[in-house]
Amino acid sequence: MENNRKVRIVMYHYTRDLVHSRYPNIKGMDFPLFKEQLEFFKKNYNVISMEELLAAANENLDLPENALALTFDDGYIDNYTFAFPLLQELKLTASFYITGKTFAKHELLDVNKIHYILASTDIKRIVPDLKKKLDFYRGREYDYPTNEELWQTYAVDGKYDKKDVVFVKKLLQTVLPEDLRNIISSELFSDYLGVTEEQLAYELYMTENQVRVLKNNGMFIGLHGYDHYWLGNLEKEHMEKDLEAALEIMDEFIDRDNWVMNYPYGSYNQDVLDFVVKKGAKLGLTTEVRVADLNKDNKLLLPRFDCNDFPPKSENYKNF
Ligand SMILES: [Zn+2]
Incomplete structure (x- = not known):
């Protein structure tokens, strides 16, 4: 047997x-x-x-x-x-x-910053805010494709998430350079959440x-x-x-x-x-x-x- x-x-x-x-x-x-x-x-x-x-x-x-x-x-x-x-x-x-x-x-992990950004705010507001930040940082210390190209490549429906959510997650998890990902995630977090990262880390x-x-x-x-x-x-x-x-x-x-x-x-x-x-x-x-x-x-x-x-x-x- x-x-x-x-x-x-x-x-x-x-x-x-x-x-x-x-x-x-x-x-x-x-x-x-x-x-x-x-x-x-x-x-x-x-x-x-x-x-x-x-x-x-x-x-x-x-x-x-x-x-x-x-x-x-x-x-x-x-x-x-x-x-x-x-x-x-x-x-x-x-x-x-x-x-x-x-x-x-x-300290709050990036993965959780992104979860809370997505849970706190309508995705229809997050995507344009993210795109604005991409425009702001592009060409300064960082180089990456245009928003249209990024959207074409990364906004794809996933197993659990719709394409706009996939777009935000992909960009903030892997696509952008690590230090820029941290900067943008922290900025969005502070714009939307109304608590500090440290406070949430203690709660989480x-x-x-x-x-x-x-x-x-x-x-x-x-x-x-x-x-x-x-x-x-x-x-x-x-x-x-x-x-x-x-x-x-x-x-x-x-x-x-x-x-x-x-x-x-x-x-x-x-x-x-x-x-x-x-x-x-x-x-x-x-x-x-x-x-x-x-x-x-x-x-x-x-x-x-x-x-x-x-x-x-x-x-x-x-x-x-
Ligand atoms: Zn994990």
Whole structure:
């Protein structure tokens, strides 16, 4: 009989009571739906811990039938205040991937600046404001194509987002030079949000002590980079420096010989894989959507489902 080494790994980001929150348009899992989803998982799957998955990978062990693992990215405080108590109540375990900088420095990550810009303001206002800023900075220290050319290239409908949202995300996440991306994101943030970045960072991310509480209560803590960079796009030295910084700041929470890497944005290349292995990673998590199979998959590149692929959000999981 064939071994069973298949697992569905589910990815979460924000988990909060959206209706009663300050930014109800943030793209997160609303708490009542989250609760329903965990009950669905408990009823239909064997929810396994990341330690069990590591052991299965390292020692060639089988997994239970219908194995499923829960993962939370980015270290959001709402994972601590909403998800963690419910996990405890339902006697479920999960893993949390913390971006080093969030609790080391309480600075807002670019990825979150962009989420909050998009959640706070109509996209029909954001696009022209962004274009104005592009015109302002073009030809100063920075050189990039005209707004028409940028729009032609990057305004394309995505899996989850319409083209104007894709345009804003692409430009502010990868297309513009890094320091200009930071400048423009911060300007838009301050124009729209009405709170400082630091204030929001304190509201948004778990503190070191909260991460400690998770770990002391049986949750698994893994790595998600230091600066939340697209690691696959960085120069090798820069990528290594980012991961070294992450390892150092997360030292208390991880086993240096047996840790799990969760690539920000699912971005990696061969250098990234070589480096994390050299540093003791035994599993890696991507954003490719399908069932993971320890018999067939590269253990450093395990695919994951998005939480929106399962009930009560959708039945997409049946197609993978
Ligand atoms: Zn992330």
